[in-house]
Amino acid sequence: MAEVALSAVGKIYAGSVPAVKDITFAVPDGGFCVLVGPSGCGKSTLLRMIAGLETITMGEVSIGNRVVNRVEPMDRDIAMVFQNYALYPHMSVYDNMAYGLRNRKTPEPEIAARVAEAARILELEPYLKRRPRELSGGQRQRVAMGRAIVRKPQVFLFDEPLSNLDAKLRGAMRVEIKKLQRQLGVTAIYVTHDQLEAMTLADMLVVMNQGVVEQIGDPLTLYERPATTFVAQFIGAPPMNMIELSPGAAPPPGLDGVQSLPVPPAGALLGIRPEHLAVSADGEPPITDRPGDVDLDLTIDAVEAVGAETYLHGRLGGVGQSFTAREHGKMLLPPGTTRRFIARREHLHLFDAATGRRIEARS
Amino acid sequence: MVENRPLADLVSHAILILGVAIVAFPVYLALVASSSDPTTIANGQLGLLPEGHLFENYWKVLFEGTERSTKQPMIVPLFNSLVMALIISTGKIAISLISAFAIIYFRFPFRHTAFWVIFITLMLPVEVRIYPTYKIVADLGLLNTYAGLTIPLIASATATLLFRQFFMTVPDELLEASKIDGAGPWMFFKDTLLPLSMTSIAAMFVIQFIYGWNQYLWPLLITTSDDMQTIVIGIQKMLYVTDALTEWQLAMATTILAMLPPVVVVVLMQKLFVKGLTETEK
Numbered sequence: 001m002a003e004v005a006l007s008a009v010g011k012i013y014a015g016s017v018p019a020v021k022d023i024t025f026a027v028p029d030g031g032f033c034v035l036v037g038p039s040g041c042g043k044s045t046l047l048r049m050i051a052g053l054e055t056i057t058m059g060e061v062s063i064g065n066r067v068v069n070r071v072e073p074m075d076r077d078i079a080m081v082f083q084n085y086a087l088y089p090h091m092s093v094y095d096n097m098a099y100g101l102r103n104r105k106t107p108e109p110e111i112a113a114r115v116a117e118a119a120r121i122l123e124l125e126p127y128l129k130r131r132p133r134e135l136s137g138g139q140r141q142r143v144a145m146g147r148a149i150v151r152k153p154q155v156f157l158f159d160e161p162l163s164n165l166d167a168k169l170r171g172a173m174r175v176e177i178k179k180l181q182r183q184l185g186v187t188a189i190y191v192t193h194d195q196l197e198a199m200t201l202a203d204m205l206v207v208m209n210q211g212v213v214e215q216i217g218d219p220l221t222l223y224e225r226p227a228t229t230f231v232a233q234f235i236g237a238p239p240m241n242m243i244e245l246s247p248g249a250a251p252p253p254g255l256d257g258v259q260s261l262p263v264p265p266a267g268a269l270l271g272i273r274p275e276h277l278a279v280s281a282d283g284e285p286p287i288t289d290r291p292g293d294v295d296l297d298l299t300i301d302a303v304e305a306v307g308a309e310t311y312l313h314g315r316l317g318g319v320g321q322s323f324t325a326r327e328h329g330k331m332l333l334p335p336g337t338t339r340r341f342i343a344r345r346e347h348l349h350l351f352d353a354a355t356g357r358r359i360e361a362r363s
Numbered sequence: 364m365v366e367n368r369p370l371a372d373l374v375s376h377a378i379l380i381l382g383v384a385i386v387a388f389p390v391y392l393a394l395v396a397s398s399s400d401p402t403t404i405a406n407g408q409l410g411l412l413p414e415g416h417l418f419e420n421y422w423k424v425l426f427e428g429t430e431r432s433t434k435q436p437m438i439v440p441l442f443n444s445l446v447m448a449l450i451i452s453t454g455k456i457a458i459s460l461i462s463a464f465a466i467i468y469f470r471f472p473f474r475h476t477a478f479w480v481i482f483i484t485l486m487l488p489v490e491v492r493i494y495p496t497y498k499i500v501a502d503l504g505l506l507n508t509y510a511g512l513t514i515p516l517i518a519s520a521t522a523t524l525l526f527r528q529f530f531m532t533v534p535d536e537l538l539e540a541s542k543i544d545g546a547g548p549w550m551f552f553k554d555t556l557l558p559l560s561m562t563s564i565a566a567m568f569v570i571q572f573i574y575g576w577n578q579y580l581w582p583l584l585i586t587t588s589d590d591m592q593t594i595v596i597g598i599q600k601m602l603y604v605t606d607a608l609t610e611w612q613l614a615m616a617t618t619i620l621a622m623l624p625p626v627v628v629v630v631l632m633q634k635l636f637v638k639g640l641t642e643t644e645k
Binding site: 052079084100103 | 534536537539542543544545546550555558
């Protein structure tokens, strides 16, 4: 069990732009850290540097207070689960799990005990003699997990382990991974581009974009107080609505209540999450407008009902910017109707238009 | 294709049977000839059915030799050919595997140059470089040895290319997983790459065994003593005898014997051979 600390870590591939720049954070012992970001943001490169599969161009990586920049992957006491599982196709499930232990000269009875234990936890006992190609995707994924846990490493590294599975299995495996990590108490670093996976798994979420860290924190903090427009739009589905506000100028038609917002001279972006756009259903009394709330008149042009909730897409004032609102239950408004949506002042997010940074709300 | 057209079936079968007949009939005739006695052949009375001298002829050719030409039992050149074909095929596979491994998995200076130099040797088969190669082998004192017979034929670009192509399709994650599992380069080669290459190796073995077995020009130059001769040369010597009749029944028996080892290799390795050339399993 160990803490993983990165200090000013950077990676520059020969003769090209930096892939990862100046990254500093520490994952506490037993913590579950998720690196999330769009493809090409450097999250996998960062993970591979921690694993020792990429050289570290700048900064230091330490695992359990030991700087591992120059330590071979096998000596870093880590285990990694790959996106395409990377199981040895010619070995049985048992041998796949035992291979790493054999290379470390673990005595054979000890190997048998550890593999049996892992197989029990992962429910792989009936498949130990099979080859990987005789298993389903979810089973292969579990073998890859088994290969990681038999080693009893200090750190688990996951490189998009669920992205080759279908949606249903992905949900189930997500829960299993979380339970397993809790149960074993091993520090985990997990790379994904799926914000849902990131939100549900992480104790500590690191959002990356173009090689730099946008924000680090626990998932709900990132959801409630995104530090930048990038984080605001990346975390949450459907993404946050954003509208530009210029100081002094009149707000676009259909948007009320924004005059009192502290818009800086360069302009600002007002962000409202779809789930925070409230509208009263037919026959219900209208929602009362409190001071500081923002009102939007949206003309509905598309309705997506998924059962438990309804996504309403509408244009501001009928012709302006498109907004998405997420309402509970059925809210089947016919296209063309105009409704007044209300966003509470505590649910407003304001960002500097020039820097993309969050402007803290007035008290 | 699932079609039911009797005429097309008939025609295609006829063509196939004709093809098989063209290939197989001469072999059958050789078998018939190897079972007859010298006078029948000399008088031009060879029929289409085997005669009774089969075992006698084979025994003679294997352990006694012909009466007038070489006077040498053919078991010796058969053995020489087998040794040569085995050394060439295993040697080629071993060297090609290692060089392809180096080219794909190691970053060293002039890696690409090394690959292109190997590639260029495709244009330099033994026939092209025969004089310098002969000179080198002769100066090294390797005439009439298995080393002289095989080493110049071992270096091979074709097998290196095949293994290089195969290694390039092995996912990088397998290498990375091995690294994390604590396997060094040699263990990765032995534990992961070799088992995965088994089918390609089998295909290569079949091709190179036949290549080695059929060598004619090089053994002709390099071997002078009778006990180092290969079977192809043995047949040649039987056919061209001066001042005597060619003992056709014995020559044909030798031919049949010479055809057997490649056939055995192909039959034994057929499954792996086809797999190695067509499917890749990773």
